[in-house]
Amino acid sequence: MSKLGNLGARLHRGEVGYDFVGNRKIWYSLSILITITAIVGLAVRGLNMGIEFQGGAVFNTPKTSVSVAQAQEYAEEASGHDAIVQKLGSGDDAKLRIQVSGIDTSQADKVSAELAEKLNVNENDVTGELVGPSWGEQIANKAWQGLGIFLVLVVIYLAIAFEWRMALAAFVALIHDITITVGIYALVGFEVTPGTVIGLLTILGYSLYDTVVVFDSLKEQTKDITKQTRWTYSDVANRSINSTLVRSINTTVVALLPVAGLLFIGGGFLGAGMLNDISLSLFVGLAAGAYSSIFIATPLVADLKEREPQMKALKKRVLAKRAQGTAQGEAPEPQVADEYYDDEPEDAAPAVVGPRNQPSSRNRGRGRPSGKRR
Numbered sequence: 001m002s003k004l005g006n007l008g009a010r011l012h013r014g015e016v017g018y019d020f021v022g023n024r025k026i027w028y029s030l031s032i033l034i035t036i037t038a039i040v041g042l043a044v045r046g047l048n049m050g051i052e053f054q055g056g057a058v059f060n061t062p063k064t065s066v067s068v069a070q071a072q073e074y075a076e077e078a079s080g081h082d083a084i085v086q087k088l089g090s091g092d093d094a095k096l097r098i099q100v101s102g103i104d105t106s107q108a109d110k111v112s113a114e115l116a117e118k119l120n121v122n123e124n125d126v127t128g129e130l131v132g133p134s135w136g137e138q139i140a141n142k143a144w145q146g147l148g149i150f151l152v153l154v155v156i157y158l159a160i161a162f163e164w165r166m167a168l169a170a171f172v173a174l175i176h177d178i179t180i181t182v183g184i185y186a187l188v189g190f191e192v193t194p195g196t197v198i199g200l201l202t203i204l205g206y207s208l209y210d211t212v213v214v215f216d217s218l219k220e221q222t223k224d225i226t227k228q229t230r231w232t233y234s235d236v237a238n239r240s241i242n243s244t245l246v247r248s249i250n251t252t253v254v255a256l257l258p259v260a261g262l263l264f265i266g267g268g269f270l271g272a273g274m275l276n277d278i279s280l281s282l283f284v285g286l287a288a289g290a291y292s293s294i295f296i297a298t299p300l301v302a303d304l305k306e307r308e309p310q311m312k313a314l315k316k317r318v319l320a321k322r323a324q325g326t327a328q329g330e331a332p333e334p335q336v337a338d339e340y341y342d343d344e345p346e347d348a349a350p351a352v353v354g355p356r357n358q359p360s361s362r363n364r365g366r367g368r369p370s371g372k373r374r
Helices: 003-013 024-044 068-079 105-119 133-161 164-188 194-221 233-243 245-269 273-305 309-327
Strands: 056-060 083-088 095-101 127-131
Touching (some): 024 164, 024 273, 068 105, 105 127, 133 164, 133 194, 164 273, 194 245, 233 309
Antiparallel strands (some): 056 095, 056 127, 083 095
């Protein structure tokens, strides 16, 4: 078995682990800092909206030896607006795609003529396409409507399948992912296109999937948790994160590799800038989604659950039992777990936090839910 596979098995059995929930204040602080940075970037720099959202024109030129930087300067001088230039093809002589925002039909004809003159090409060979802002506005409105409906349905589903605290935590994690992704777009200055909107909506499903995997494990392992006095809800929540940690890492890495290829190789090295609009949103969103499911959603559920009277009483009993064991000279009751049922041999490795997985049906009911070993 590979080292990563062996680590995953040990994490799942509870032989090793990291106290994610215990250090939740660190993760909360880090997320707040990143979110504030994203919001400041969005407020100061704003989003670089593509012509699909604010209107403009796209000019395609024949092959020319003029550089991208020089063509951008020509386009901005001719139009008086910002321009984005992309090279179509390779070599010194390549076609250019020049995008100019905020111009109408009369301005487009003038810009086309000036571009042909400065690029030293035939005016009839420069083709232009106008994009009205109303189309982009419709796309943006539909995207916001889709996002709102998605979030409402997610909250309802999670409240029914799990409970309202998990639904609230998942909602906060999704808003966290959206804010960071949009803020990164503002800071980097990449153009926002319909492809960006598609990428943004796509990452929400991935983030939710990763969160639900942890929640499902948490729901299973906290059944009848108040009937024992060895582990708090936070202990079991931490065990749920550790038991699914390697799975989350594997799925995130596998998802990020092709997206990284689009962003860094396709958009960066090969110069296919049109790939950046969707690949950046996917890359940042996937990474933020994996982070939020581990460091935000589950610790937040533990915080909310331990506000309940039953969980407060459980935590008080657990801490009292651990303190009593320490006072009697026994080894302090660790914030680790063996199992809810004492069916395993004495030398079985203890879990780090939380109970082991429930035993098979043939063993269920034979052990004791709590208490000392026989």
